[in-house]
Amino acid sequence: MSTFKNDASPVPLLNSSKRLIQFKQAALSALQQASLDWSSIRFLQLSDACTFKIEHGDGIKLLRLHPDTSLSELKSELAWLEDLHSKVDFPIPHGIPFQNGELAIILESYGSPPCSATLMQWVEGSHSEEAISLEEAFREGELIARLHEASEAYQPCHPFDQSVWGFDSFQTASERFFQYASAFVDDQGLELYCDVTIPLLEWLKKLPIEQNSHGIIHADLHQGNILFHEGQPRPIDFGRCGFGFYMYDLVQPLLGLPPDQRQALCRGYASLRPFPSNWITQLERFFLISMIENYAHHGPNPAETESMREQQPYALAMIKRYLDGQPFLFEHVPPYIME
Numbered sequence: 001m002s003t004f005k006n007d008a009s010p011v012p013l014l015n016s017s018k019r020l021i022q023f024k025q026a027a028l029s030a031l032q033q034a035s036l037d038w039s040s041i042r043f044l045q046l047s048d049a050c051t052f053k054i055e056h057g058d059g060i061k062l063l064r065l066h067p068d069t070s071l072s073e074l075k076s077e078l079a080w081l082e083d084l085h086s087k088v089d090f091p092i093p094h095g096i097p098f099q100n101g102e103l104a105i106i107l108e109s110y111g112s113p114p115c116s117a118t119l120m121q122w123v124e125g126s127h128s129e130e131a132i133s134l135e136e137a138f139r140e141g142e143l144i145a146r147l148h149e150a151s152e153a154y155q156p157c158h159p160f161d162q163s164v165w166g167f168d169s170f171q172t173a174s175e176r177f178f179q180y181a182s183a184f185v186d187d188q189g190l191e192l193y194c195d196v197t198i199p200l201l202e203w204l205k206k207l208p209i210e211q212n213s214h215g216i217i218h219a220d221l222h223q224g225n226i227l228f229h230e231g232q233p234r235p236i237d238f239g240r241c242g243f244g245f246y247m248y249d250l251v252q253p254l255l256g257l258p259p260d261q262r263q264a265l266c267r268g269y270a271s272l273r274p275f276p277s278n279w280i281t282q283l284e285r286f287f288l289i290s291m292i293e294n295y296a297h298h299g300p301n302p303a304e305t306e307s308m309r310e311q312q313p314y315a316l317a318m319i320k321r322y323l324d325g326q327p328f329l330f331e332h333v334p335p336y337i338m339e
Helices: 017-032 071-087 134-152 167-183 187-206 246-254 259-270 279-298 302-323
Strands: 003-006 038-046 050-056 059-066 104-109 112-121 163-165 214-217 226-229 232-235 242-245
Touching (some): 017 038, 017 104, 017 112, 071 134, 134 214, 134 232, 134 246, 134 259, 167 187, 167 279, 167 302, 214 246, 242 246
Antiparallel strands (some): 050 059, 214 242, 226 232
16 A cells, blocks of 8 residues: 655754645655656755655656756756766666656646656765775765766757856856854954955856866865765755856765765765866865855744854854964864954
């Protein structure tokens, strides 16, 4: 008998229980259009997409419902994933066709807003319960280098309709950051953020786009989107993929690591793909850009305010060192104390 389950993942406060019910109904509608003899469906998470774990006779699939993503964007993502799947030697999520042969479909039902649906191959793995080891960090670096090598060789058959992560996106994020930052950063800290944001924008606007430094990237490879299976890392959740700088992609997992693990990850990357001559400076700048973007993303959520406030002595310490011309990425930097 088919069953519908919830896991322990809470629905964000900004999303109503009514919306979740609509997504569950849409999930059942999507499965009616899939060639699966499924036995259970488990709600996983509600964020930019609503995701479900589908168990069936031949294994496990991931069902994604996309309320704000166009079919064109989804088809671009899935085409890239299919190309990656054919080139890399590790599992990645890739699309499974529905009964009509399409990898992405539109679901419409009375009383609910339309949304798109995609069915993906499930990627086995789990997150480490403890901080990742130096060896695991090294392997993450190798993984990202392989993704970038495959991306550099990718030639889209159709126009690639995805986001561009660069000057415009950071400018938008920085405006959003300063809109909400007063809730978790004091006035002195905001001055430091202002002092660093302006030159970062100026630098990013002038940064040349070249084939070996810019291409299609995952753009969201934080530690939560890297699973480990039998000691090997596997990337998941490519929903934010788009055009961007490879160094920007590389700093996403660095944000969640201590300095020694950051260094190990970069060594793993460099073992397969050489860095540019000024790579540390580039990484530190993209690190600060990504940090500000993260605070901008979480800023409107009151549930995140206290956590972001607690992080500021460490975030401001790195900003201060950067403004003073001192390295921070691979250093154990003490928290910043306001004068």
